[in-house]
Amino acid sequence: MKSLTAAALVVAAGLTACSSSDQGKEATSTGPVTVKVARDPGLDKGAIAAFDERVAQFEKANPGIDIVPQEYNWTATTFTAQLAGGTLPDVFTVPFTDGRGLIERKQIADISGLVAGLPYAGRFNANVARAGQAEDGKMWAVPIAAYGQALHYNRTLFKQAGLDPDRPPTTWDEVRTAAKQIAQKTGKAGYAELTTDNTGGWVLTTLVYAFGGRTEKVDGDKATAELDTPEMTAVLKWLQDLRWTDDSMGSNFLYDWNGINQAFASGQVGMYVSGGGNYGSLVTQNALKPADYGVTVLPLMDKPDAGVLGGGTLATVSAKASEGVKAAAVKWIDFYYLKKLTDKDAAVLDARTTAASKLPVGAPQLPVFDRATYDESLKWVASYVNVPQTQLKPYTDKMFDQPLVTEPVRSTQEVYKILDPVVQAVLTKKDADIAALLKNADAEAQALLDRN
Numbered sequence: 408m409k410s411l412t413a414a415a416l417v418v419a420a421g422l423t424a425c426s427s428s429d430q431g432k433e434a435t436s437t438g439p440v441t442v443k444v445a446r447d448p449g450l451d452k453g454a455i456a457a458f459d460e461r462v463a464q465f466e467k468a469n470p471g472i473d474i475v476p477q478e479y480n481w482t483a484t485t486f487t488a489q490l491a492g493g494t495l496p497d498v499f500t501v502p503f504t505d506g507r508g509l510i511e512r513k514q515i516a517d518i519s520g521l522v523a524g525l526p527y528a529g530r531f532n533a534n535v536a537r538a539g540q541a542e543d544g545k546m547w548a549v550p551i552a553a554y555g556q557a558l559h560y561n562r563t564l565f566k567q568a569g570l571d572p573d574r575p576p577t578t579w580d581e582v583r584t585a586a587k588q589i590a591q592k593t594g595k596a597g598y599a600e601l602t603t604d605n606t607g608g609w610v611l612t613t614l615v616y617a618f619g620g621r622t623e624k625v626d627g628d629k630a631t632a633e634l635d636t637p638e639m640t641a642v643l644k645w646l647q648d649l650r651w652t653d654d655s656m657g658s659n660f661l662y663d664w665n666g667i668n669q670a671f672a673s674g675q676v677g678m679y680v681s682g683g684g685n686y687g688s689l690v691t692q693n694a695l696k697p698a699d700y701g702v703t704v705l706p707l708m709d710k711p712d713a714g715v716l717g718g719g720t721l722a723t724v725s726a727k728a729s730e731g732v733k734a735a736a737v738k739w740i741d742f743y744y745l746k747k748l749t750d751k752d753a754a755v756l757d758a759r760t761t762a763a764s765k766l767p768v769g770a771p772q773l774p775v776f777d778r779a780t781y782d783e784s785l786k787w788v789a790s791y792v793n794v795p796q797t798q799l800k801p802y803t804d805k806m807f808d809q810p811l812v813t814e815p816v817r818s819t820q821e822v823y824k825i826l827d828p829v830v831q832a833v834l835t836k837k838d839a840d841i842a843a844l845l846k847n848a849d850a851e852a853q854a855l856l857d858r859n
């Protein structure tokens with residue numbers, strides 16, 4: 408984000424300094440290395456100012472690099488078009504589900520040599536690291552965040568409905584009862600469900616895990632779809648009851664990730680399921696009032712395999728990036744996303760900058776490294792934490808006690824896409840035939856898995 412004049416000065420400074428210092432070494436004779444980096448779309452003014460400040464800090468420390476922010480967030484449909492059209496920034500993020508495919512098809516740059524040089528390269532949590540590794544174990548995509556699914560709820564709607572916001576539901580029956588009470592007492596959707604852009608399949612899979620089931624079985628090279636199961640049937644029946652028996656799901660049945668966040672933040676939704684770290688987005692992109700916010704762990708059925716679906720985000724570099732851009736991009740990934748998780752000075756600088764713009768510090772995440780490193784990093788930034796900790800307690804007190812189950816591994820997003828119309832049908836057609844929907848979806852998913 409350097410101005411032309413500033414950039415020219417940087418080049419001059421870099422060239423002068425070359426003989427005696429390695430500062431400015433990324434600069435070439437034609438100018439600094441320019442790196443386009445992803446920045447969340449729709450941020451409020453404070454969040455943009457904080458991002459710009461982080462860019463300025465990075466550019467000061469790396470005078471040969473010019474960072475240019477580009478609005479970007481991953482959604483299933485827009486991503487495919489952007490990848491094909493070559494319009495992605497140089498540094499962009501994707502969910503864990505997309506890492507292996509992008510690596511195999513060489514649609515992202517091989518930055519593994521540069522990543523291996525980072526001081527914490529060998530310390531990633533093994534499950535998390537796998538999402539960004541090629542088959543030979545080299546890390547092409549860098550895990551920057553991990554989440555477990557959670558139940559978000561609106562404390563104000565809970566109070567208006569006569570529910571105790573400090574005692575959120577702990578079973579799916581209680582979620583149903585609370586949803587009905589919210590709908591009847593406030594006229595808002597008691598419980599809302601993601602349904603579009605593959606998010607329908609994502610949350611349906613989440614609920615199936617919580618009910619004790621799975622959606623695929625992998626045995627060596629063979630993957631078997633497991634969509635037509637008692638657990639999936641029970642989840643869809645549960646949704647059908649909320650929608651058609653109780654009428655407690657409002658009137659919007661076409662939500663994507665941003666859409667449901669927006670509806671929740673504006674007080675239209677009592678409860679919904681999504682990643683436990685959503686608080687930051689809800690505040691900076693959706694103007695959530697902090698006092699409204701509550702989050703708790705997902706209820707788990709008393710079944711041996713019941714677990715919480717967990718996923719995360721990888722930072723990747725465009726396959727078109729030159730060697731200079733790749734090197735600068737990895738420096739940015741280190742500075743912006745990761746160093747703050749392992750280095751006290753970096754953590755404090757990030758938290759101070761973020762808190763100065765009145766943005767959330769201290770929203771819950773799952774560790775990308777080990778638990779001890781995570782706990783230590785929370786201590787470093789403790790004096791900057793400004794998120795309402797007591798409102799997060801139902802989640803943070805228990806989030807490490809629940810079994811975490813990774814997302815399905817084979818053709819994940821394509822299978823989610825097959826499930827979107829299934830959940831949409833259950834919520835929009837009173838007489839939806841769950842058994843027939845699942846039989847068809849299972850056959851479609853199996854054909855896909857056999858092809859891929």
Ligand SMILES: OC[C@H]1O[C@H](O[C@H]2O[C@H](CO)[C@@H](O)[C@H](O)[C@H]2O)[C@H](O)[C@@H](O)[C@@H]1O
Pocket residue numbers: 481482483502503504554604605606609664681682683684685718719720814820823
């Ligand atoms: O579109 C569904 C996909 O969404 C996930 O990512 C999104 O949710 C995360 C948790 O709330 C959030 O951290 C991330 O920024 C969002 O893009 C998920 O990781 C995908 O696998 C899922 O299909």
